[in-house]
Amino acid sequence: MAGIAGYRRPYAGTQPNHLHPPYVSSLKRAPLRPLVPMPHTLTEVTGPQFGSESVDPKACDLTRQHAGEPLGERIVVSGRVLDENGRAVPHTLVEVWQANAAGRYLHKVDQHDAPLDPNFTGCGHVLTDAEGRYRMVTIRPGEYPWRNHYNAWRPAHIHFSLFGPAFATRLVTQMYFPGDPLIPYDPIFNCTADEKARNRLISVFDWETTIPVHALGFRFDIILAGREATPWEEPHTNGGK
Numbered sequence: 350m351a352g353i354a355g356y357r358r359p360y361a362g363t364q365p366n367h368l369h370p371p372y373v374s375s376l377k378r379a380p381l382r383p384l385v386p387m388p389h390t391l392t393e394v395t396g397p398q399f400g401s402e403s404v405d406p407k408a409c410d411l412t413r414q415h416a417g418e419p420l421g422e423r424i425v426v427s428g429r430v431l432d433e434n435g436r437a438v439p440h441t442l443v444e445v446w447q448a449n450a451a452g453r454y455l456h457k458v459d460q461h462d463a464p465l466d467p468n469f470t471g472c473g474h475v476l477t478d479a480e481g482r483y484r485m486v487t488i489r490p491g492e493y494p495w496r497n498h499y500n501a502w503r504p505a506h507i508h509f510s511l512f513g514p515a516f517a518t519r520l521v522t523q524m525y526f527p528g529d530p531l532i533p534y535d536p537i538f539n540c541t542a543d544e545k546a547r548n549r550l551i552s553v554f555d556w557e558t559t560i561p562v563h564a565l566g567f568r569f570d571i572i573l574a575g576r577e578a579t580p581w582e583e584p585h586t587n588g589g590k
């Protein structure tokens with residue numbers, strides 16, 4: 350379609366490979382034929398917008414959703430959401446979900462033998478401000494085992510979902526914690542071949558947002574689309590992107 354500026358395509362290796370055999374699920378999901386690049390038409394450069402009317406102001410603090418406080422280490426997770434040119438993405442919805450401090454999700458499919466926490470649901474959301482900043486308070490999630498291979502454990506992580514301004518800027522990803530010894534062994538983290546790109550998934554410890562006597566701060570900036578885009582959490586197809 351003439352007159353529509355598309356988003357830049359990512360450099361090779363900076364997004365998860367569709368086939369990454371160490372991540373066993375990718376064997377069944379990976380396309381058998383080369384992808385067909387889809388042009389960015391009006392359909393791709395527009396998308397649903399979620400305004401403040403769909404946001405619960407209390408949802409940005411996952412430690413205050415119940416009568417008591419959840420067990421675990423309180424943390425502040427904050428950052429900026431930027432576009433492919435480094436400009437702020439204002440008033441955009443950021444959603445998160447995570448395991449509790451024991452590494453257990455409040456979900457019927459999660460059968461990990463670790464306790465649930467009656468004071469922790471593990472879901473939250475917030476809108477970025479005019480400068481693209483977001484901030485959430487939560488507890489540090491625990492590592493948990495999974496069945497990918499023998500003695501497989503996921504590094505501690507928080508799932509993120511963003512729409513951004515368009516379908517082409519949709520992103521589902523995971524934030525990791527600096528210094529986690531499980532990160533180099535994680536097949537999902539390693540789906541992204543480019544080292545610099547996959548390291549964008551690791552948050553940075555942040556004194557600026559650390560609250561004295563209360564919570565450690567971690568900064569996680571997110572880039573939607575373009576050459577330096579934050580990698581998806583796993584192989585996906587998004588308009589050939």
Ligand SMILES: [Fe+2]
Pocket residue numbers: 448506508
């Ligand atoms: Fe997870």
